[in-house]
Amino acid sequence: MTEDIEQTAENTTVELGIEFCGEWFYPTPGQSFSIGRDADLVIDTNPYLHRRLLEIESAQDLWWLSNTGRSISVALATADGAYQAMLGPGTRVPLVFPELIVMFTAGAFTYEFTIRNDAARFTGRDAAGDGDDTDGGTTIGAVPLTVSQRQLLIALCEPILRGGMMGSSQIPTSAAAAQRLGWPLTTFNRKLDNVCDKFDREGVQGLRGGAGKLATNRRARLVEHAILSRLVTAADLPLLDEATKIAR
Template sequence: MTAATVFSGERIYCVDPAERLFFGRSAECTICLDAEDTAISRRAGEIVHERGAWWLVNRSSAHPLSVIDEVGLRSVLVPGRRTALDAVTRIVVAGARGSHTLRVEVPEAAADRAAESATPAGDPTAVGENVLISQADRDAMLALFAGYLEEPPRHDPHPRTYAAAAARLGWPRTTLVKRIEYLRTRLDEAGVPNMTGWNALTNLAEYALSRGLITKDDLRRVRRDR
């Protein structure tokens, strides 16, 4: 069993399975985020190896932690709860003087990434083999959902407006709307749930990210092409 690796700014911490890493306001923590920011708990959280797995534990009695998974989806870890760390994970600790981001890599994550890179990337979706995702579909989703893929503090787990996304692509707004609506219709007919209704755009974002239809590599490619 090799160590987990935690990145905090320019600092790197290797955590042996027999060790515990604490982070928070206290100078006694392994990672002291900001000793003068009383909006951060003295012990905000802990990274620990137990029962054969790595865990993030919220040690605060009052403040939640934001957890961003490897595809950019954000969840909230409430005080006293824990979540397994089985992939590259970012932990955001909010304070009155700013937010702090920790990046955690565990040994299993490296194996997962290697397995994923060895898997051919195909166009059929996981549900509905006859639904093909074109490059124009990917470009439209990337423009709408790029905030999910950004690193903190630019990470924004909400779709952009159609107008803002269309301007990013240089498309008419109506072109983008029609392409996304047609994509949602095809996915819905193929059995993908929650592709219609008031929250359909957010559900499409989560589906696209969880299935790897758009990735951080796509975001980097777009930046290189500019």
């Protein structure tokens, strides 16, 4: 009986894989698996990226994801965008979903990878229905956007939308996004403020300006939220081209 119990516990922690840029990585139960600039999974040599930002390990019959960085928060979401969570420095969450998309920003670049867990115990729908957000998670409702607000989001997310979530993308500057839309920079910044205020009122973290909150960080958080909650997808790209035509 004891051997059966031990075998069951072992099976629940083996079936976990990480996909980054089309390559798969498989953490070993009982060993820590690090992710960062100088880690088991090397994301990039970007100097703004921590040497070890994330750590995956098995404990208590579960896989856990820990943020071991000092200043970078990490966004998590189920594949359907129904569940999101922010993993701040020094915190950890159990990996209980079949698929989890992980996104974070270091400097001007946003990175993403996917964690797949065959032994997952929940689905995004399960999490959305229980109303428990003690781990920083939240369910995403429909947020009404004007056409120009949606175009702004698409312009900021365009590199990721065209790249198909393939590892890393550079977030456009406000000037570059404004030029892409054919808007004056002042118009773009005003609309960016409005969009950020709207999502801030809905409880999205990291969009409120203030001391230590640079515009780059705000745009990055907006991109993370828009992509992970599927507010914009590649199917929305023609709307961006329409904005450019109108501006001309």
